[in-house]
Amino acid sequence: MSYLKFDRRLMANLDESTQREYIRTNRKGAYCCSSIVGCNTRKYHGVLVVPIPTLSPNNHVLLSSLDLTIVQHGVPFNVGIHEYEGDVFSPKGHKYIREYNVDVVSSTTYRVGGVVLRKEFIFCHYVNRALIRYTLLEAHSQTTLRLSPFLAFRDVKMLTHRNDQLDGSYQEATSGVSFCLYPGYPRLYLQLSKQGRFVADAHWNERIEYIKERERGYEYTEDLYVPGYFELDIELGESIYFSAGLDEADPRSFAQLFDEELAMRTVREDFRSCLLNSALQFYYRPDATHGYLLAGYPWFGVRARDLFVALPGCSIYADAPERYYRIMDTAIPELRNFMNQVSISEEIRGINEPDVGLWAVWALQQYASWSSPADMVSRYGDFLDELIHYYLRNVHPNLRIDETGLCYILGDGKPLSWMDAKIDGQAVVRREGYLVEVNALWYNALCFYREVLPSRWTPELEELVERVQTSFCRTFINEHGYLFDYVLPHHPQDWSVRPNMIFAASLPYSPLPKSTRRSVVEIITRELRTPKGLRSLSPKSEGYQPQCHGTQLQRERAYYNGSVWPWLLGAYFEAYLKLYGRGAFSFIERTLIGMEEELQEHGVGTISELFDGNPPFKGRGAISFAMSVGEILRSLHLLKQAQAAYDTQTLPMIRYE
Structure with missing residues (x-):
């Protein structure tokens, strides 16, 4: 058949x-x-x-x-x-x-x-x-x-x-x-x-x-x-x-x-083999030495954040570690040039955005989980050290580590995160100050650095990571059991329910107590989760737009005000597995079945960039999107890994910090 x-x-x-x-x-x-x-x-x-x-x-x-x-x-x-x-x-x-x-x-x-x-x-x-x-x-x-x-x-x-x-x-x-x-x-x-x-x-x-x-x-x-x-x-x-x-x-x-x-060619005979084919199509080798991931088809080029988010799923979890090595060997010199204020090539766009280095740390962390911490250190340890200390030096043009220990994003109205829709150069969703996912990534990066490079860890860093955890909880947890999407001091608080808080519950190192992680996942499940991914805004929040279609102006307004993003399922499933263990298996499988149906729709054999926020959740945007494919491939790995661990009566190889 x-x-x-x-x-x-x-x-x-x-x-x-x-x-x-x-x-x-x-x-x-x-x-x-x-x-x-x-x-x-x-x-x-x-x-x-x-x-x-x-x-x-x-x-x-x-x-x-x-x-x-x-x-x-x-x-x-x-x-x-x-x-x-x-x-x-x-x-x-x-x-x-x-x-x-x-x-x-x-x-x-x-x-x-x-x-x-x-x-x-x-x-x-x-x-x-x-x-x-x-x-x-x-x-x-x-x-x-x-x-x-x-x-x-x-x-x-x-x-x-x-x-x-x-x-x-x-x-x-x-x-x-x-x-x-x-x-x-x-x-x-x-x-x-x-x-x-x-x-x-x-x-x-x-x-x-x-x-x-x-x-x-x-x-x-x-x-x-x-x-x-x-x-x-x-x-x-x-x-x-x-x-x-x-x-x-x-x-x-x-x-x-x-x-x-x-x-x-690899035969497309099931869900995963289709995704493997799709992951390979993002792989871009302009010459014999360089390698990249294109963000999507048919109109995207190479984008730094997308590259690091999609990389683990489109390489090591796609049974192609050689892609990971080649792409990292290409991207790391570009990040080093940026950190050292040396001119960078135009091949990778957005490498100067404030959270890109933290996503790069996450990509290294995924490699360490797949291979081993020792292998990661031998290949990329010095680069990890450089990244952490680059942020600590407070020289990034748009990010500062302030007295709270948190990352404070400096903005002039332009997009500063993955929610990058803009009209006349100004962000549609203006997120400035303390961004929840950026600070979750920052806490996670510090803890990962402590884990794999203990010889370079100092008492000052230990005090910093404790301060980050305390400040994170004080800044983002609200009385309704979820996290603020961003906090801009001395400005009215935006109470919108958005999916970025999922990373505080999903990353290998979480700054949140377990009760708060559970509350975050429950609210996301209730208000943001769909068969195709997580909504970018709750239908209960002001400004919700259920459909992403029409003119460019209409689409820009809808991208992050209700549209569903499949790539967020990776973090969501990871958090769900940590909280519910074996009880998460059937729930995740049912959700993935809903995603598998998409292979017959918008982009045949692949996964779209985004979907409408309301049924029938029509595919929109790019017909094939690297972050969507990469994170669903990683999700399949996480589920298989957890099931295998339970089958052998051992604990899942997923961190529960």
Whole structure:
């Protein structure tokens, strides 16, 4: 039984099929993305979307789509699909789809009269090349294929329109042709494994619409250049390969290359294997030595906080410790440069944000738990020491350790934490002063430092950590049994119930007494927990917005005022296991079942950035988000670890401090 399979009924329902998207990446920053029915619904969609740093920091859509036409008895059946002005879909190729399957690779099966044709798509590792295999499964007469490329050659954040600056000339390539529509772009090589003919029939396909951009309040209409089409016959049982790449390849190698790439894929056969595939797609290796995690697809780059939060789940808990080593070896020099006020690269954004170093400590702590404290110290002990003392020196531009021992975040109205939505440069949720999760991370970091580097621990640090714990409880615990989200002295207190307090109950070292941790988890469970994650604001709090849709302004206001964030489940499950032990197992399993259902929805085989705060909890934002995937993978590990510990009648390997 296929795990990720969509039948003809769903594929024929465009209200359903156009809402589901797939993403494939090549670890070099390039990707392909579309809806599962093949209709592009975003300006970010395309068959070949690649980074071109000399033009802009964003990716660029070169090949937007490739229309397939099946010809029998001289009658063409175009099985492509586009949406045009006025909600018109043409051609209506979705009615010919019999099955869509993504267990290994994206595979679409079409039936046109007596013809059954399978199309399989692979995006090659570490090479900017898309390969499509067409296999004729059934046919009772001669069958011809026509392939029509829709070219864009534009930044993903822009749209192209009919113009006279385009260079429509093409050059012959081995069993194909190549194009370069505008100066500064690389040539795009379109080649076939079997000799056919390219028929020059240049025209503009005008007024294509992207419904997702329309929903988001952006420009949504585009004209695409179609230079002509390839035409060739296909025999029963024959496979023909199409390649789109940035260099000319040997068409004789396409079949072998496709099979080699296929052999490297992990089958998506259950929840975890889907997440493992998804975690790998965030892995970004621009060269032989550096490694990063992209924050999400299709529009995010590398963001420092997201990288450290997602790293344990997307590496060590994804059975890929080599990713952890490479990414840490890349990120640590950048953090050191920032701490030493040396210029930093533009590859990692947000490395100067005040809590990033504390999330880096947490990522080291996760490694120590997975491997051993001694191993962590041998690899990263000096860096941990530098981080702790960097904060103690009070030289961060936005953070100070004051007389209470707590971290005080200095702000000018800009976002200062992971809740980074802003309007006109000002934070929508203005959190300043003492932030609850930042200070929970600070207390945890000090205690971890004491645990793994006792020889460097001093009486002054012991006094500090005791002061931090006392100040934390005095500052954040309120009479209603939960924690303030932030406290800004000499300002009215915000009593909103938000999820950031979960970290004070979940981190390996908690500053809270057990009774308060229990109260925090109970309130979060009652007011913030959903099947898809934790709400960013309680429905009982002022300003709650249950849906995150509409224009950018509307979405910015909703992101952290009610939207559900899946990545927070990692901390929530960890706190729940600490409090309830074996009694937490079935509760966590039921919640994860609710999350598993998401693999069939917004981003197929992966987890979205966020969800609406009210049922049916529709997926929003990026279709694949590293923190969501990473923390759910870590959650699966925590649950399995706790179950195994109880099965062997030993205590769970989770700290209870």
